Amino acid sequence: LMEEHGADALRWFMACSGSPWSARRIGHNALTEIVRKVLLTYWNTVSFHVMYASAEGWTPASSPAAPPASERMVLDRWLLSETQELVRDVTAALEQFDTQGAGTQLAQFLDTLSNWYVRRSRKRFWRGDASALTTLHEVLDVLTRLMAPLVPFITEQVWQDVIVPVTPGAAASVHLAEWPVADESLIVPGLAEQVN
Numbered sequence: 001l002m003e004e005h006g007a008d009a010l011r012w013f014m015a016c017s018g019s020p021w022s023a024r025r026i027g028h029n030a031l032t033e034i035v036r037k038v039l040l041t042y043w044n045t046v047s048f049h050v051m052y053a054s055a056e057g058w059t060p061a062s063s064p065a066a067p068p069a070s071e072r073m074v075l076d077r078w079l080l081s082e083t084q085e086l087v088r089d090v091t092a093a094l095e096q097f098d099t100q101g102a103g104t105q106l107a108q109f110l111d112t113l114s115n116w117y118v119r120r121s122r123k124r125f126w127r128g129d130a131s132a133l134t135t136l137h138e139v140l141d142v143l144t145r146l147m148a149p150l151v152p153f154i155t156e157q158v159w160q161d162v163i164v165p166v167t168p169g170a171a172a173s174v175h176l177a178e179w180p181v182a183d184e185s186l187i188v189p190g191l192a193e194q195v196n
Contacts (some may be wrong), residue, residue, distance in 0.1 A: 001026070001027075001028070001031055002029070004028065004031075005031040005035055006039075006153070006154075007036070007155050007156050008039060008150075008151035008152070009031045009034045009035050009039060010031065010097060011081065011151060011152070012034050012038060012039070012138075012151055013030055013031060013034055015028060015099040015100070015103060015150050016099055016100055016103020016104070016107070017030065017034070017100070017103070017105075017181070018100060018104070019100060020056070027190060030163065033081075036106050037107065037111070038106075038110060038151075039151065041110045041111065041114045042110055042143075042146075042147070042154065042158075043154065043158075044114065044183065045080060045113055045114050046111070046140060046141070046158050046162060047135075048118055048125070049133070049137060049140060050161070050162060050164070052115055052128070052133065053133055053137070053184060056128035056133065058128065058130070058133045058169050059166040060134065060137060061166065061168070062165055066130045066131040066134035066135070067128070067131060068131075069186055070086065070133060071129045073124075073131060073132075074134040074191075074194075074195070075082050075120060075121060075195075076131055076132065077136055077186075077188055077191065078117075078137070078188070078191050078192065078195045079113070079117045079136075079139055080106075080135060080138070080186045081186055081188045081190040081191050082112065082187075082190065082192065083109075083142055083143070084111065084182045084183050084186045084187045085092075085162070085187055085192075086105060086106070086142075086143075086146065087142060087146065087180045087181065087182040088182035089105050090102045090106060090146050091179070091180075091181075091182070092107055093105065094149070096119070097149065102129075102150070103150060106143075106147060106150070109143070110143075110169075111172050113139065118136070123137075123153060124127060136164060137162075137166075138156070140162060140191060141163055141189045142180045143165075144158050144162075144163065144174055145161055145174060145178075145180050146180065147173045147178050148175055152174075152175065155174050156173060156174050156175065158174075159171075159173065159174035
């Protein structure tokens with residue numbers, strides 16, 4: 001199974017697809033679903049960001065600065081708010097050894113990130129919008145750190161390819177990076193309901 005689907009898919013299945021102590025059936029179909037819904041969604045979102053950042057020559061330091069989070073477009077503010085709630089909720093779940101709960105939250109967030117934020121912001125990325133590129137980069141940085149305990153190999157590749165080259169002082173490995181702490185000031189009450 002690992003040779004065909006990778007160790008990360010198997011780890012996600014073991015940690016996030018049910019209680020670790022419960023008997024479960026494992027097979028190619030279950031891992032194919034994890035690869036498709038979780039790992040490829042994450043990888044494709046990262047690839048989308050890399051493609052448009054490279055096309056614009058964008059890096060967090062070399063491009064025109066994006067406005068502060070509170071002054072960005074509503075979709076950016078919403079995504080940053082959702083990200084901070086994710087940090088808070090995944091941290092709480094992992095502190096309770098609830099890897100299934102953490103995995104569920106991460107998978108839902110990945111779906112929202114890919115199928116809502118990226119899809120609705122495509123034209124902004126085509127134009128090289130600094131706010132969109134900055135927002136997505138910030139979110140991928142946090143998301144990569146949150147996913148690292150569950151899928152250590154793909155997150156390490158993303159960290160080395162996307163974060164380290166453009167972030168002065170970045171940890172040498174995602175597994176040596178500081179765990180994200182929720183910034184409550186970025187959580188906008190009621191914004192999720194409005195976007196929904």
